[in-house]
Amino acid sequence: MNSRSKLSISLALAGMVGMGTMLTPAPDSPPAAIWTGVKRLNTYIEETAPWTLNKRNETARLAAVLANAVEGLRIFAILLKPFIPASAEGMWEQIGLSQQANFHDLRLDTAKQWEYVPLGNKVNVGTPLFPRKEIPE
Numbered sequence: 001m002n003s004r005s006k007l008s009i010s011l012a013l014a015g016m017v018g019m020g021t022m023l024t025p026a027p028d029s030p031p032a033a034i035w036t037g038v039k040r041l042n043t044y045i046e047e048t049a050p051w052t053l054n055k056r057n058e059t060a061r062l063a064a065v066l067a068n069a070v071e072g073l074r075i076f077a078i079l080l081k082p083f084i085p086a087s088a089e090g091m092w093e094q095i096g097l098s099q100q101a102n103f104h105d106l107r108l109d110t111a112k113q114w115e116y117v118p119l120g121n122k123v124n125v126g127t128p129l130f131p132r133k134e135i136p137e
Contacts, residue, residue: 030083034076041072070095070117077103078111087129094126 050069053062077091081103092103097117101110110116 030080034079037072037079038076041069041076044072045069067115067117067119070121070123071114074117075111078106078108081106090126090129094124094129096121096123 045065048061048065050062050065053065073091073095074097077088077095080088080091089103092098095117097103100118
């Protein structure tokens with residue numbers, strides 16, 4: 001990841017974490033800022049195209065892109081915890097962090113730390129937590 005992209009994601013996520021102390025959980029409605037961050041992370045993944053990096057055997061760049069993606073997903077799991085706890089916990093488990101920290105004990109301030117996920121972390125294959133919705137033509 002170039003430093004500009006990493007800075008962009010880091011600042012966006014840090015801003016959301018900073019807002020987190022002011023968030024008032026609504027039953028089914030995470031704040032728009034969180035979904036904006038999710039879209040930014042999705043754009044990052046599309047732009048960096050890890051599937052292409054894998055085909056080209058660019059292992060160092062691939063590792064960096066995947067590490068950044070997992071860090072972003074970890075932060076979103078923490079931010080989404082008050083709104084969709086079961087899905088957020090599922091994210092935590094699928095990105096392989098259940099052994100590192102108990103999801104129920106996590107506090108919002110742990111989302112501020114970048115590079116929380118240890119190198120060599122193994123993700124778990126699972127069913128999609130947020131399956132794509134097919135729109136009829």
